[in-house]
Amino acid sequence: MLAALGHPQRLRIIARLAEGRVHVSELARRMGISRPLLYMHLERMEKAGLVTGDLELSPDGKAMKYFQLVPFDVRLSVDTVLDALRADEVAQRDEAARMDQGSRNDDREGPDDMQEPRS
Amino acid sequence: MLAALGHPQRLRIIARLAEGRVHVSELARRMGISRPLLYMHLERMEKAGLVTGDLELSPDGKAMKYFQLVPFDVRLSVDTVLDALRADEVAQRDEAARMDQGSRNDDREGPDDMQEPRS
DNA sequence: GTCACCTGTCAGTGTTGACTAACAGGGTGC
DNA sequence: GCACCCTGTTAGTCAACACTGACAGGTGAC
Secondary structure, eight states: OOOHHHHHHHHHHHHHTTTTOHHHHHHHHHHTTTTTHHHHHHHHHTTTSSSEEEEETTTTTTTTEEEEEEEOOOEEEEHEEEEEEHHHHHHHHHHHHHHHHHHHHOOOOSSOOOOOOOO | OHHHHSSSHHHHHHHHTOOOEEEEHHHHHHTTHHHHHHHHHHHHHHHHSSSEEEEOOOSSEEEEEEEEEEOOOOEEEEHHHHHHHHHHHHHHHHHHHHHHHHHHHOOOSSSSOOOOOOO
Protein backbone atom coordinates (compact mmCIF):
# COMPACT_ATOMS: atom_id res chain seq x y z
CA MET A 1 0.00 0.00 0.00
CA LEU A 2 2.84 2.37 0.80
CA ALA A 3 4.39 1.58 -2.54
CA ALA A 4 1.07 2.36 -4.20
CA LEU A 5 0.98 5.72 -2.45
CA GLY A 6 4.61 6.52 -3.12
CA HIS A 7 4.05 8.10 -6.47
CA PRO A 8 2.94 11.69 -7.10
CA GLN A 9 0.77 10.78 -10.05
CA ARG A 10 -1.18 8.30 -7.98
CA LEU A 11 -1.68 10.83 -5.22
CA ARG A 12 -3.15 13.14 -7.82
CA ILE A 13 -5.45 10.38 -8.93
CA ILE A 14 -6.64 10.14 -5.35
CA ALA A 15 -7.28 13.85 -5.33
CA ARG A 16 -9.37 13.58 -8.47
CA LEU A 17 -11.31 10.63 -7.22
CA ALA A 18 -11.95 12.43 -3.96
CA GLU A 19 -14.20 14.76 -5.93
CA GLY A 20 -16.35 11.88 -7.02
CA ARG A 21 -16.45 8.76 -9.15
CA VAL A 22 -15.26 9.11 -12.71
CA HIS A 23 -14.85 6.75 -15.60
CA VAL A 24 -11.44 6.02 -16.96
CA SER A 25 -11.42 7.98 -20.19
CA GLU A 26 -12.80 11.07 -18.55
CA LEU A 27 -10.23 10.86 -15.78
CA ALA A 28 -7.40 10.43 -18.25
CA ARG A 29 -8.59 13.48 -20.13
CA ARG A 30 -8.81 15.57 -17.00
CA MET A 31 -5.37 14.60 -15.86
CA GLY A 32 -3.77 14.90 -19.24
CA ILE A 33 -2.30 11.44 -19.26
CA SER A 34 -2.79 8.53 -21.60
CA ARG A 35 -5.40 5.93 -20.85
CA PRO A 36 -3.15 2.88 -20.69
CA LEU A 37 -0.95 4.66 -18.20
CA LEU A 38 -3.93 5.50 -16.08
CA TYR A 39 -4.93 1.87 -16.26
CA MET A 40 -1.63 0.78 -14.84
CA HIS A 41 -1.87 3.17 -11.94
CA LEU A 42 -5.46 2.28 -11.20
CA GLU A 43 -4.62 -1.39 -11.32
CA ARG A 44 -1.86 -0.90 -8.77
CA MET A 45 -4.09 1.13 -6.54
CA GLU A 46 -6.90 -1.36 -6.81
CA LYS A 47 -4.54 -4.14 -5.77
CA ALA A 48 -3.55 -2.05 -2.78
CA GLY A 49 -7.20 -1.59 -1.91
CA LEU A 50 -7.19 2.15 -2.44
CA VAL A 51 -9.78 2.27 -5.19
CA THR A 52 -12.46 0.06 -6.68
CA GLY A 53 -13.67 -0.11 -10.23
CA ASP A 54 -17.11 -1.04 -11.47
CA LEU A 55 -18.05 -1.61 -15.05
CA GLU A 56 -21.44 -0.08 -15.62
CA LEU A 57 -23.70 0.65 -18.55
CA SER A 58 -24.64 4.25 -19.03
CA PRO A 59 -28.27 5.11 -19.95
CA ASP A 60 -27.33 5.21 -23.61
CA GLY A 61 -25.87 1.73 -23.45
CA LYS A 62 -22.18 2.49 -23.41
CA ALA A 63 -19.98 0.46 -21.14
CA MET A 64 -18.09 2.63 -18.72
CA LYS A 65 -15.75 1.73 -15.95
CA TYR A 66 -16.26 3.93 -12.98
CA PHE A 67 -13.59 4.15 -10.33
CA GLN A 68 -14.11 5.42 -6.86
CA LEU A 69 -12.01 5.97 -3.82
CA VAL A 70 -11.94 3.59 -0.90
CA PRO A 71 -11.58 5.77 2.18
CA PHE A 72 -8.54 4.90 4.23
CA ASP A 73 -7.16 6.18 7.49
CA VAL A 74 -3.91 4.65 8.63
CA ARG A 75 -1.58 5.67 11.36
CA LEU A 76 1.98 5.55 10.17
CA SER A 77 4.59 5.38 12.86
CA VAL A 78 7.60 3.31 13.82
CA ASP A 79 5.42 0.97 15.84
CA THR A 80 2.88 0.43 13.11
CA VAL A 81 5.68 -0.29 10.66
CA LEU A 82 7.10 -2.83 13.07
CA ASP A 83 3.73 -4.45 13.54
CA ALA A 84 3.17 -4.64 9.83
CA LEU A 85 6.56 -6.25 9.34
CA ARG A 86 5.87 -8.84 11.99
CA ALA A 87 2.49 -9.62 10.50
CA ASP A 88 4.03 -9.96 7.07
CA GLU A 89 6.71 -12.24 8.43
CA VAL A 90 4.13 -14.54 9.93
CA ALA A 91 2.10 -14.52 6.75
CA GLN A 92 5.13 -15.44 4.69
CA ARG A 93 6.08 -18.20 7.09
CA ASP A 94 2.58 -19.63 6.87
CA GLU A 95 2.67 -19.47 3.13
CA ALA A 96 6.05 -21.16 3.06
CA ALA A 97 4.70 -23.89 5.34
CA ARG A 98 1.72 -24.36 3.07
CA MET A 99 3.99 -24.59 0.06
CA ASP A 100 6.09 -27.12 1.87
CA GLN A 101 3.03 -29.18 2.67
CA GLY A 102 1.96 -29.08 -0.93
CA SER A 103 5.35 -30.02 -2.32
CA ARG A 104 5.74 -32.88 0.12
CA ASN A 105 3.06 -34.96 -1.57
CA ASP A 106 3.21 -33.34 -4.92
CA ASP A 107 6.58 -32.52 -6.34
CA ARG A 108 9.87 -32.68 -4.51
CA GLU A 109 11.91 -29.74 -5.67
CA GLY A 110 14.48 -27.90 -3.58
CA PRO A 111 16.28 -30.42 -1.31
CA ASP A 112 17.10 -28.36 1.74
CA ASP A 113 19.43 -25.57 0.71
CA MET A 114 16.71 -22.93 0.59
CA GLN A 115 17.00 -22.37 4.28
CA GLU A 116 15.93 -18.90 5.32
CA PRO A 117 18.79 -16.97 6.90
CA ARG A 118 17.14 -16.16 10.15
CA SER A 119 18.96 -14.46 12.95
CA MET B 1 8.43 10.26 2.34
CA LEU B 2 5.86 7.75 1.15
CA ALA B 3 8.17 6.76 -1.67
CA ALA B 4 10.93 6.24 0.88
CA LEU B 5 8.67 3.97 2.89
CA GLY B 6 7.34 2.13 -0.12
CA HIS B 7 10.07 -0.47 -0.21
CA PRO B 8 10.27 -3.62 1.94
CA GLN B 9 14.01 -3.41 2.36
CA ARG B 10 13.76 0.06 3.78
CA LEU B 11 11.05 -0.98 6.18
CA ARG B 12 13.38 -3.67 7.41
CA ILE B 13 16.07 -1.07 7.88
CA ILE B 14 13.64 0.83 10.05
CA ALA B 15 13.04 -2.30 12.09
CA ARG B 16 16.75 -2.76 12.62
CA LEU B 17 17.31 0.85 13.55
CA ALA B 18 14.41 0.67 15.95
CA GLU B 19 16.58 -1.61 18.08
CA GLY B 20 19.19 1.09 18.38
CA ARG B 21 21.80 3.04 16.47
CA VAL B 22 24.19 1.06 14.33
CA HIS B 23 27.01 1.94 12.02
CA VAL B 24 26.75 1.22 8.35
CA SER B 25 29.04 -1.77 7.96
CA GLU B 26 27.54 -3.54 10.92
CA LEU B 27 24.02 -2.92 9.67
CA ALA B 28 24.92 -4.20 6.23
CA ARG B 29 26.35 -7.34 7.76
CA ARG B 30 23.29 -7.92 9.90
CA MET B 31 20.93 -7.49 7.00
CA GLY B 32 22.99 -9.47 4.56
CA ILE B 33 23.12 -6.77 1.93
CA SER B 34 26.02 -4.96 0.35
CA ARG B 35 27.23 -1.73 1.82
CA PRO B 36 26.76 0.51 -1.23
CA LEU B 37 23.20 -0.70 -1.51
CA LEU B 38 22.59 0.12 2.10
CA TYR B 39 24.09 3.53 1.47
CA MET B 40 21.60 4.22 -1.24
CA HIS B 41 18.66 3.27 0.94
CA LEU B 42 19.94 5.26 3.88
CA GLU B 43 20.52 8.25 1.68
CA ARG B 44 16.95 8.10 0.44
CA MET B 45 15.62 7.73 3.93
CA GLU B 46 17.76 10.54 5.23
CA LYS B 47 16.44 12.82 2.51
CA ALA B 48 12.94 11.86 3.55
CA GLY B 49 13.80 12.72 7.15
CA LEU B 50 13.34 9.19 8.42
CA VAL B 51 16.86 8.65 9.68
CA THR B 52 19.90 10.71 10.55
CA GLY B 53 23.53 9.79 10.22
CA ASP B 54 26.43 11.01 12.34
CA LEU B 55 30.05 10.39 11.64
CA GLU B 56 31.75 9.65 14.92
CA LEU B 57 35.11 8.46 16.10
CA SER B 58 35.10 5.30 18.10
CA PRO B 59 37.35 5.04 21.20
CA ASP B 60 40.02 3.30 19.14
CA GLY B 61 40.05 6.12 16.63
CA LYS B 62 38.11 4.57 13.80
CA ALA B 63 35.65 6.72 11.92
CA MET B 64 32.19 5.21 12.02
CA LYS B 65 28.94 6.50 10.66
CA TYR B 66 26.13 5.81 13.03
CA PHE B 67 22.58 5.95 11.81
CA GLN B 68 19.56 6.31 14.00
CA LEU B 69 15.86 6.48 13.50
CA VAL B 70 13.90 9.72 13.55
CA PRO B 71 10.60 8.87 15.19
CA PHE B 72 7.64 9.69 13.00
CA ASP B 73 3.93 9.50 13.48
CA VAL B 74 1.82 10.49 10.53
CA ARG B 75 -1.83 10.07 9.91
CA LEU B 76 -2.44 8.81 6.42
CA SER B 77 -5.92 9.42 5.08
CA VAL B 78 -7.60 10.89 2.06
CA ASP B 79 -7.70 14.28 3.71
CA THR B 80 -4.07 14.31 4.71
CA VAL B 81 -3.11 13.30 1.19
CA LEU B 82 -5.18 16.16 -0.17
CA ASP B 83 -3.58 18.59 2.24
CA ALA B 84 -0.12 17.40 1.33
CA LEU B 85 -0.87 17.82 -2.34
CA ARG B 86 -2.12 21.33 -1.82
CA ALA B 87 0.92 22.22 0.24
CA ASP B 88 3.20 20.78 -2.39
CA GLU B 89 1.41 22.72 -5.08
CA VAL B 90 1.96 25.94 -3.23
CA ALA B 91 5.58 25.10 -2.58
CA GLN B 92 6.18 24.39 -6.24
CA ARG B 93 4.49 27.59 -7.24
CA ASP B 94 6.69 29.54 -4.84
CA GLU B 95 9.76 27.85 -6.15
CA ALA B 96 8.80 28.62 -9.71
CA ALA B 97 8.28 32.23 -8.74
CA ARG B 98 11.67 32.30 -7.07
CA MET B 99 13.29 30.80 -10.11
CA ASP B 100 11.64 33.42 -12.22
CA GLN B 101 12.89 36.14 -9.91
CA GLY B 102 16.34 34.64 -10.00
CA SER B 103 16.55 34.57 -13.75
CA ARG B 104 15.30 38.11 -13.86
CA ASN B 105 18.05 39.32 -11.54
CA ASP B 106 20.82 37.49 -13.35
CA ASP B 107 22.52 34.98 -11.02
CA ARG B 108 20.77 35.74 -7.79
CA GLU B 109 20.59 32.24 -6.37
CA GLY B 110 22.05 30.15 -3.69
CA PRO B 111 22.12 31.81 -0.29
CA ASP B 112 19.06 29.93 0.92
CA ASP B 113 19.67 26.25 0.54
CA MET B 114 17.24 23.37 0.24
CA GLN B 115 14.10 24.23 2.05
CA GLU B 116 12.55 21.09 3.43
CA PRO B 117 8.87 20.73 2.70
CA ARG B 118 8.00 18.37 5.51
CA SER B 119 7.59 19.36 9.10
C1' DG C 1 -22.23 2.81 -43.78
C1' DT C 2 -19.33 6.46 -40.79
C1' DC C 3 -18.63 9.01 -36.63
C1' DA C 4 -17.97 9.44 -31.87
C1' DC C 5 -17.78 7.63 -27.79
C1' DC C 6 -16.30 3.85 -24.61
C1' DT C 7 -13.27 -0.57 -22.85
C1' DG C 8 -9.31 -3.56 -22.77
C1' DT C 9 -4.60 -5.16 -24.20
C1' DC C 10 -0.33 -5.36 -26.86
C1' DA C 11 4.47 -4.25 -28.27
C1' DG C 12 7.45 -0.95 -27.87
C1' DT C 13 10.76 2.88 -25.45
C1' DG C 14 13.13 5.73 -22.07
C1' DT C 15 14.06 6.33 -17.36
C1' DT C 16 14.57 5.24 -12.86
C1' DG C 17 15.57 2.10 -9.22
C1' DA C 18 17.97 -1.86 -7.09
C1' DC C 19 21.94 -4.12 -6.77
C1' DT C 20 27.22 -5.94 -7.22
C1' DA C 21 32.16 -5.64 -7.73
C1' DA C 22 35.83 -2.82 -7.20
C1' DC C 23 38.11 1.08 -6.32
C1' DA C 24 40.74 4.93 -3.14
C1' DG C 25 41.61 6.54 1.27
C1' DG C 26 42.17 6.64 6.43
C1' DG C 27 42.94 4.80 10.89
C1' DT C 28 44.77 0.92 14.55
C1' DG C 29 47.63 -2.88 15.91
C1' DC C 30 51.11 -6.21 14.94
C1' DG D 1 55.85 -3.67 5.98
C1' DC D 2 50.94 -6.39 6.40
C1' DA D 3 46.27 -7.47 8.11
C1' DC D 4 42.00 -5.76 9.52
C1' DC D 5 38.67 -2.63 10.49
C1' DC D 6 36.01 1.44 8.83
C1' DT D 7 34.23 5.29 5.21
C1' DG D 8 32.88 7.05 0.70
C1' DT D 9 32.41 6.79 -4.45
C1' DT D 10 32.50 4.78 -9.02
C1' DA D 11 31.16 2.08 -13.08
C1' DG D 12 28.30 -1.14 -14.63
C1' DT D 13 24.42 -4.69 -14.91
C1' DC D 14 19.68 -5.99 -14.59
C1' DA D 15 14.97 -5.71 -13.64
C1' DA D 16 11.08 -2.90 -12.76
C1' DC D 17 8.54 1.05 -13.59
C1' DA D 18 6.45 4.92 -16.25
C1' DC D 19 4.79 6.03 -20.35
C1' DT D 20 3.15 6.26 -25.62
C1' DG D 21 0.94 4.65 -29.92
C1' DA D 22 -1.72 1.50 -31.95
C1' DC D 23 -4.52 -2.21 -32.13
C1' DA D 24 -9.32 -5.03 -31.63
C1' DG D 25 -13.80 -4.93 -30.03
C1' DG D 26 -18.38 -2.98 -28.48
C1' DT D 27 -22.45 0.49 -28.65
C1' DG D 28 -25.65 4.09 -30.09
C1' DA D 29 -26.60 8.17 -33.21
C1' DC D 30 -26.52 10.28 -37.67
